[in-house]
Amino acid sequence: MPEPDALIFDAVRTPRGKGSAKGALHGVKPIDLLKPLYDTLRARLPLDRVGIDDVVLGVSSVTGEQGANLARISALYAGLGDRVPGITVSRFCCSGLDAVNLAAAKVTAGENLVLAGGVESMSRVSMFADNGAWFADPVVAERTGFVFTGVAADIVATMEGYARAELDAYAAESHRRAAAAIAAGRFTASVVPVADAAGKVLLAVDECVRAGTTAEGLGALAPAFAAQGSDARARAHLPQLGEIRHLHHVGNSPAMADGAALVAVGSPSLERAGLRPRGRIMAYANVACDPVIMLTGAAEATRRAVAAAGLSLAEIDLFEVQEPFAAPMLHYSRALGVAMDRINVNGGTIALGHALGATGGVLVGMALDELARRNGRYAVVAIVGGAGLAVATVIEAIAAPA
Numbered sequence: 001m002p003e004p005d006a007l008i009f010d011a012v013r014t015p016r017g018k019g020s021a022k023g024a025l026h027g028v029k030p031i032d033l034l035k036p037l038y039d040t041l042r043a044r045l046p047l048d049r050v051g052i053d054d055v056v057l058g059v060s061s062v063t064g065e066q067g068a069n070l071a072r073i074s075a076l077y078a079g080l081g082d083r084v085p086g087i088t089v090s091r092f093c094c095s096g097l098d099a100v101n102l103a104a105a106k107v108t109a110g111e112n113l114v115l116a117g118g119v120e121s122m123s124r125v126s127m128f129a130d131n132g133a134w135f136a137d138p139v140v141a142e143r144t145g146f147v148f149t150g151v152a153a154d155i156v157a158t159m160e161g162y163a164r165a166e167l168d169a170y171a172a173e174s175h176r177r178a179a180a181a182i183a184a185g186r187f188t189a190s191v192v193p194v195a196d197a198a199g200k201v202l203l204a205v206d207e208c209v210r211a212g213t214t215a216e217g218l219g220a221l222a223p224a225f226a227a228q229g230s231d232a233r234a235r236a237h238l239p240q241l242g243e244i245r246h247l248h249h250v251g252n253s254p255a256m257a258d259g260a261a262l263v264a265v266g267s268p269s270l271e272r273a274g275l276r277p278r279g280r281i282m283a284y285a286n287v288a289c290d291p292v293i294m295l296t297g298a299a300e301a302t303r304r305a306v307a308a309a310g311l312s313l314a315e316i317d318l319f320e321v322q323e324p325f326a327a328p329m330l331h332y333s334r335a336l337g338v339a340m341d342r343i344n345v346n347g348g349t350i351a352l353g354h355a356l357g358a359t360g361g362v363l364v365g366m367a368l369d370e371l372a373r374r375n376g377r378y379a380v381v382a383i384v385g386g387a388g389l390a391v392a393t394v395i396e397a398i399a400a401p402a
Contacts, residue, residue, distance in 0.1 A: 006104035007277035008395070009113075009264040010044055011365030012037050014194050016206045016353035019122030019256030024203040026123040026258065028194060030059075030066050031074050033260035034119050038078035040192045041115065041264055047080070050266075050273050053111040055086040056102050058095025058118030060356035062088060063130040065121065074119075090357075092385030093322060094286075096261060097360025101393055103265040104281040112267050117361030119260035127256075127356075134387065145237040145292040149386065150225035150248055152294035153325030155234060158245045159293070160331055167326035168218035171252035171350050173340075174323060175213035178347025182209060186346055186373065190365040208255035208353035218251040237292045252326040257353025261361025277398045279368050282378075283308035284393040295328040297390025298382040299335035305392040306380065313338060316394075317376030320363040322383040323348035332382075346370060359383060364395065371397035 014033050017025030025033065034057075041047060057071035072086030091098045096118030103116035133140040140146075147155075157167065181187060182205055193204035223246040231244050271277065285304035289297040298321060306313055319342055323329050329348070333340055346366065349359060360383055367379035382392040 004108055004267050006107040006265055006281040007268060008279040008281065008364070008368065009266050009270065009275050009277055010041060011261070011263045011361065011368055012040050012190055012192050013261035013358065013362045013365055014259045015191050015203045016208060016257040016259040016355055017203050018207050019258050019353070019355070021123060023123050023258055024207055025121070025194060028202065030119045030121040030124065031070065031077055033121065033194065033258065034074045035078045036192050036194060037260055037262040038080065041262060045264060045275060046273065050113055050270060052080060052084045052113055052115060054106060054114045055084060056099040056114060056116040057086070057088050058099040058357040058360055059088050059090055060092050060095050060120055061125050061127065061130050062090050064125050066119070066125045070119065091389055092387065093356050093359060094383050094385040094389050094391040095357045095360065097363070097381060097383050097391050097393055100263050100265065100360055100364055101284040101391065104284070107265055107267050112269060114265050115262055116265055117260065117262040118357035120355040120357040121258045122256045122355060123258050142233065144387070145233060147230035147234050147292055148225060148228045149294065149324065150253060151228050151230040151234060151244065152292065153248045153327050154225055154244050154246045155241065155293055156295055156331055157247045157327035158241065160327065162247070162327050162330055164247045165215065165219065166330060167247055167252045168215040170326040170329055171218055172213050172215040174344065174347045175210055175351040177345060178209045178351035179211035181346035182206065186369065190369055206352050208257055209347070209351045221249040221251045223247060224249045224253065234292055248325050248327065252350065254323055254325065254349040254354035255351065257355040259353065259355035259358045259362065261358045261365060263361050263364050276400065279398055280396045282394040282396050284391065286391050289388040289390065291388040294386065294388050295324045295384050296331050297388060298384045298392065299332050301390040301392035302336060302380050302382050305394050309394040311378060311394065316378050316380050317342070318345060318367055318370055318379040319343045320367040320379060320381045321348065322354065322359050322363065323350045324384050326350065328384065367395055368397065
């Protein structure tokens with residue numbers, strides 16, 4: 001008997017706020033970033049009537065306000081009822097997309113409806129706040145080759161021979177595309193504004209984008225990762241590397257952000273209850289690569305996921321790829337032979353912001369929206385994470401009936 005399809009019935013997200021004390025969402029707890037998304041899905045879909053089998057949330061730093069199984073607690077907090085379970089998953093930046101893929105697996109195994117996505121408030125729960133052994137224990141860090149992600153990006157640039165001007169040009173184009181997409185209203189269908197307790201809207205549009213960013217302007221910024229102290233360790237693990245060319249800075253790195261996303265994944269039986277699917281999760285793949293180079297696994301994950309879907313790269317209309325830094329994006333395009341006019345057509349996380357655990361769900365929604373806008377059929381969502389992790393998912397759009 002064939003496995004049932006895992007269908008996507010809706011995808012919503014908050015706008016992404018700057019991940020600092022000056023960001024518009026800094027005063028909003030992670031659980032309160034999720035609540036308006038639950039409320040919106042309940043307004044759009046008959047969740048109370050069809051029932052929710054599980055909630056799966058990706059969170060990169062599972063600690064503090066993002067700890068204590070936020071999936072289960074946020075479902076209770078949002079009033080979904082005490083019979084809705086919840087599981088929080090953490091695979092660094094891959095967490096949110098893994099949550100969506102886990103939801104798809106649960107649906108193909110027999111569950112009816114799963115809400116999946118993720119959340120990260122980087123202004124309130126900073127990177128490394130969980131004090132994990134990978135970076136906080138010197139013995140573990142040395143044995144596993146821990147380096148800061150920015151240094152890993154510089155390693156990719158060094159090994160691939162990219163010039164600083166290429167990296168800055170990529171980053172400037174990410175901002176240009178994002179600003180154009182916002183001006184054209186391409187995100188409005190999926191973005192749920194965040195308001196305070198009095199109902200005042202705090203943020204309705206992605207906050208990190210800097211319209212007017214130019215490669216020339218970025219060229220004036222100083223490299224940010226030369227002083228991180230990881231170079232010697234990286235060279236010890238990669239003796240062929242030589243001196244690292246430090247080319248990344250705050251302008252060609254992902255903007256740290258606050259945000260949340262939810263995707264409703266369900267079985268075809270929900271169509272009989274009146275729900276109309278927007279897409280189908282065809283296949284996904286998880287891979288791992290060298291933990292020091294770290295940021296190049298998205299290409300292999302994409303190859304595997306596309307092959308598992310029975311497709312070729314030429315058949316993919318769109319690639320929504322988390323931009324870990326500029327150099328890994330140039331590597332992704334080169335390694336797969338995919339032109340930049342199919343990758344992150346509405347900008348990426350360098351411009352729009354990277355709310356680590358939320359990004360997977362955000363990109364799924366962006367892919368669905370853009371496929372619908374241009375009447376496309378297939379999209380790949382791909383993300384890399386710390387320690388060499390990567391995940392990719394193939395989505396097929398389902399056109400609305402005429």
